[in-house]
Amino acid sequence: MKKKFMAIFLALVLCLSMVACNKEDTTSSEEVTTEEGADETIKVDSDDIAQVYPVSVAGFGGDMEVKVTLAKDKIEDIEVQKDYETQGVGKLALELVRERILDGQSVNVDEVSGATVSSKALKKAVKTALEDANMDVEMFSNEYKVETDYEKELEADVIVIGGGGAGLAAAVVASDNDSSVIVIEKNGFLGGNTVLCGGIYNAPDPEFQEPQGIEDSPELFYTQTLEGGDNVGNPELVKVLTENAYDGLQWLKSLGMVFEETIIQGAGSLHPRTHQSVDPLGTGFINAYENNLKNKDSVQILLETTAEELIEEDGKIVGVKGKYKDGSDVVFKANKGVIIATGGFAKNTEMVLEYNTSGKWPNLDENTVSTNIDSIRGDGIRMAKEIGADLVDMEQMQFLYLGIPKLGHISGLVDLGAENTIFINSQGNRFVREDGRRDLISSAIFEQENGQMYLMHSNNNVDMATETSLEGVPLTELIESHKYGWQSGETIEEFAENIGVPAENLEKTIEEYNNSIDSQEDQFGRELLTKKMLEGPYFAVPRVPSLHHTMGGIRIDTETRVLDMDGNPIKGLYAAGEVTGGIHGANRLGGNAVVDTVVFGRIAGESASLEK
Ligand code: ADP
Numbered sequence: 001m002k003k004k005f006m007a008i009f010l011a012l013v014l015c016l017s018m019v020a021c022n023k024e025d026t027t028s029s030e031e032v033t034t035e036e037g038a039d040e041t042i043k044v045d046s047d048d049i050a051q052v053y054p055v056s057v058a059g060f061g062g063d064m065e066v067k068v069t070l071a072k073d074k075i076e077d078i079e080v081q082k083d084y085e086t087q088g089v090g091k092l093a094l095e096l097v098r099e100r101i102l103d104g105q106s107v108n109v110d111e112v113s114g115a116t117v118s119s120k121a122l123k124k125a126v127k128t129a130l131e132d133a134n135m136d137v138e139m140f141s142n143e144y145k146v147e148t149d150y151e152k153e154l155e156a157d158v159i160v161i162g163g164g165g166a167g168l169a170a171a172v173v174a175s176d177n178d179s180s181v182i183v184i185e186k187n188g189f190l191g192g193n194t195v196l197c198g199g200i201y202n203a204p205d206p207e208f209q210e211p212q213g214i215e216d217s218p219e220l221f222y223t224q225t226l227e228g229g230d231n232v233g234n235p236e237l238v239k240v241l242t243e244n245a246y247d248g249l250q251w252l253k254s255l256g257m258v259f260e261e262t263i264i265q266g267a268g269s270l271h272p273r274t275h276q277s278v279d280p281l282g283t284g285f286i287n288a289y290e291n292n293l294k295n296k297d298s299v300q301i302l303l304e305t306t307a308e309e310l311i312e313e314d315g316k317i318v319g320v321k322g323k324y325k326d327g328s329d330v331v332f333k334a335n336k337g338v339i340i341a342t343g344g345f346a347k348n349t350e351m352v353l354e355y356n357t358s359g360k361w362p363n364l365d366e367n368t369v370s371t372n373i374d375s376i377r378g379d380g381i382r383m384a385k386e387i388g389a390d391l392v393d394m395e396q397m398q399f400l401y402l403g404i405p406k407l408g409h410i411s412g413l414v415d416l417g418a419e420n421t422i423f424i425n426s427q428g429n430r431f432v433r434e435d436g437r438r439d440l441i442s443s444a445i446f447e448q449e450n451g452q453m454y455l456m457h458s459n460n461n462v463d464m465a466t467e468t469s470l471e472g473v474p475l476t477e478l479i480e481s482h483k484y485g486w487q488s489g490e491t492i493e494e495f496a497e498n499i500g501v502p503a504e505n506l507e508k509t510i511e512e513y514n515n516s517i518d519s520q521e522d523q524f525g526r527e528l529l530t531k532k533m534l535e536g537p538y539f540a541v542p543r544v545p546s547l548h549h550t551m552g553g554i555r556i557d558t559e560t561r562v563l564d565m566d567g568n569p570i571k572g573l574y575a576a577g578e579v580t581g582g583i584h585g586a587n588r589l590g591g592n593a594v595v596d597t598v599v600f601g602r603i604a605g606e607s608a609s610l611e612k
Pocket of ligand 1: 166379
């Protein structure tokens with residue numbers, strides 16, 4: 001966005017600060033012109049004047065507004081004024097890339113691994129500003145790399161592979177047990193998929209449930225988790241999960257994490273025992289761990305470093321081979337044990353297709369998308385398998401029906417209440433109950449003509465004028481730009497035309513849906529029959545099933561020891577979190593993923609640090 005205007009900036013401010021610098025005022029009568037394209041002229045040091053260029057670029061979650069301050073031969077400052085990047089991921093990348101650009105005086109700096117879209121967006125913003133200022137972009141394009149001392153060999157008592165939820169929980173406990181710890185993390189930030197989760201945690205909790213009149217027990221939690229996973233999970237592991245969830249919650253609180261006092265029933269969680277983090281997404285968990293670990297001299301965290309292979313000696317796992325960002329090799333020696341906490345394999349299409357044998361997802365192909373971050377590629381499962389570990393439930397995969405077509409991630413969604421929406425296929429018809437199980441909805445969408453649906457709202461239920469996306473982008477902005485495919489229409493007819501479905505079908509669909517609210521009977525078995533679709537504007541966004549969680553993985557015992565094909569523990573090797581299998585069975589309950597990372601991450605930290 002290039003604002004064209006000329007303004008005169010009289011050097012009064014300049015003059016005042018020059019006096020403060022004890023310099024002779026030689027410029028007080030000088031006129032300084034704000035350049036075309038810039039919206040402000042400022043003084044950046046005693047002798048220099050800089051222009052502030054406003055730029056708008058597309059980021060990951062929406063348009064980003066950046067102000068770039070440019071002096072004669074220098075990028076003085078970069079200020080991101082408005083962005084919709086993801087908390088803990090893109091937002092962090094913006095800070096890191098900003099620093100790199102300013103330090104290197106170059107737009108040719110390394111992007112942050114795992115947050116390349118946000119990184120690229122900021123680099124583009126600065127480049128655009130340089131162009132707007134008619135400055136020599138070449139001069140600011142020398143390759144700049146952050147100086148790093150890449151040590152070839154490192155050693156610690158416990159090596160943790162993966163700095164997501166489970167890995168960090170393990171690192172906290174192992175270091176509390178006086179073990180030195182190295183965390184190896186592929187991305188340029190900590191948190192993995194856990195930082196992107198909904199921040200929900202299931203645990204029976206009499207202190208908060210009883211005042212709300214909610215009855216619960218670890219036994220009920222156990223039964224629901226096992227049965228909710230179609231009885232496929234390992235009862236022993238489910239028992240450990242459900243019996244230790246409450247203690248895990250108290251432990252998180254002791255690390256400084258704060259939860260809302262009201263207990264809710266998280267989507268797909270089967271009972272009101274869900275604790276909602278006060279901080280956005282999963283940042284509350286990751287911040288609590290980071291705050292604990294950053295003060296410990298015995299803990300070293302290596303970002304942008306990838307574990308590639310386990311080192312085995314005399315039947316024991318004694319270390320890990322890996323690579324730094326520049327491709328150079330590194331060896332991590334583990335005095336006590338190695339913990340694999342690399343998450344699932346949803347972003348590894350080859351693995352997904354190889355293990356998709358359950359018959360539940362016959363439509364998967366190389367275009368299958370995932371809600372996960374890019375680094376979730378089953379590395380830990382591969383590494384464990386290579387040294388003889390057993391895998392379990394690998395065919396069990398969970399889809400969420402809220403992915404962006406072709407991309408899979410879930411940005412750009414507004415109200416998620418099932419009571420406020422209906423799902424429309426390419427014929428303008430409903431085809432499934434909108435308040436049903438995740439797997440049934442996803443299967444039904446796969447069966448539709450184009451494998452996608454429109455998630456539709458009407459203005460009487462969701463106010464188009466005031467609603468924002470989960471990232472905070474105003475819905476009106478999304479609809480105007482058609483970002484993520486958002487469409488609207490004042491009437492059903494206009495709306496139907498805009499989403500390309502037969503208007504007469506859609507009119508009939510809405511009439512039938514509204515009638516089912518009167519009769520409290522729905523042809524698809526929907527139970528949430530509370531809100532009619534009565535008035536426009538109508539609006540909708542296209543969505544597809546997106547691979548969300550892989551329930552299968554490394555077989556472990558209740559102490560998180562990795563088991564071989566004969567069911568015996570592999571000495572020195574532990575695993576926790578989504579990389580493991582046998583806990584969630586055929587269907588993970590909403591709000592149980594983080595419990596898994598906390599409960600089994602803690603056990604892994606304990607087990608590995610006790611290994612002699
Ligand atoms: P969980 O919920 O099980 O903790 P997460 O997705 O939160 O899983 O975290 C897994 C982390 O492991 C991610 O941050 C991911 O980038 C990291 N990771 C995956 N593969 C590797 C690897 N080969 N080396 C280092 N880190 C890895």
